[in-house]
Amino acid sequence: MFRLDNKVVLVTGGASGIGLAISQTFARQGAYVHILELNIDLASQVAEEIKQEGGQAQAHKVDISKQADVVEVINQIAEQHTINILINNAGIAHIGKAHTTSEEDFDRIVNVNIKGVYNCLFSVIPHLQKAGGGVILNMVSIAATVGIPDRFAYSTSKGAVYTMTLSVAKDYLADGIRCNSISPARVHTPFVDGFIAKNYPGQEKEMFDKLSKTQPIGRMAKPEEIAGLALYLCSDEASFITGCDYLIDGGFEKLNN
Incomplete structure (x- = not known):
């Protein structure tokens, strides 16, 4: 179960933290993993380690906040492989309330966490349509649906990605594209x-x-635990699941009284 043989996966921010665990887990399950990272040296190192373990991986330098860069890289990948899965994992954090968040910081969060996800969706969806379907998984956060102190801009951005998940799931049902999200604590x-x-x-x-x-x-949580849920949602075993957000939060949302 949960094999990804002959599947081509794109993982943004796939060389560190949760993204690293996803890249490694998916590669071990047979996927060809394309790691999209701002830090190309780190991405190349991770890709090489995956290859040494017998997996398949390739590193790409990309700034997801810049649409032209994203389109160029994804089109290059599509020339080599049929893209099957997109993991929108890359994101940045910020601490602050509404009145302490500078315009510069707010714009930075929006450009990466919201526009970056949009740029990847914009670039990948036509390729998934051409392939006859695929899977999109967005990394959200409990901050999207729970009040977290001092996380105004970050929570705003994750709320946007949560609703983007629902919109994409609805819009591309007829194209055979499933879209879900994960909300970790x-x-x-x-x-x-x-x-x-x-x-x-x-x-x-x-x-x-x-x-x-x-x-x-x-x-x-351990990054590997998030990767395990991601693996299930992107596998054929989850073929009846779309338009859903999955909490993986150690009981944070429901049990914190």
Whole structure:
């Protein structure tokens, strides 16, 4: 079950954190993984590691906030392979309330987290239509549907991606394109460690434990756990699922009283 043999997958931000886990997991399940990253050196390293494990992967440098760049890279990939799956994973975070978020920071979040997803949808969907169908999976967040302190711009962007998921799922039913999303709570990635080290020097362990316990289950998710859900939703076993958002949050939304 959950094999992806002969499937071609595009993973934005596929060389670190959740994206890295998805790239590795999908490659192990037989997919040919195209890693779309701003950091081409890191992406190339990950692609090489996947190949050394017997998988298939290729790295591409792209700034998803720039439509022309995205279209060019995806068209190049489509010349080599029939694209089957798009994972819109790349995104950036921001801390701040409405009145403390600068216009510059707000625009930066919008350009990457919203316009970046749109750019990839705009570029990939025609290729999926030509192929007779495919799968799109968007990385959302519990911040899209739950009030999270000091995450105004980030929550705004993830709310947009949540509704983009529903719109795309509806619009392309006749094309055989499924579109779903995943909404994680906190996931233990290098980003989290860097955030804690930067903002709470000398209190790393204390803050890590505090953030972990905000999930009722008592810990953060592992990137591999998010990748496992992504694998299912992109596999043929999930062929009856579209227009859905999946919480993977350790009980955060439903059990936090």
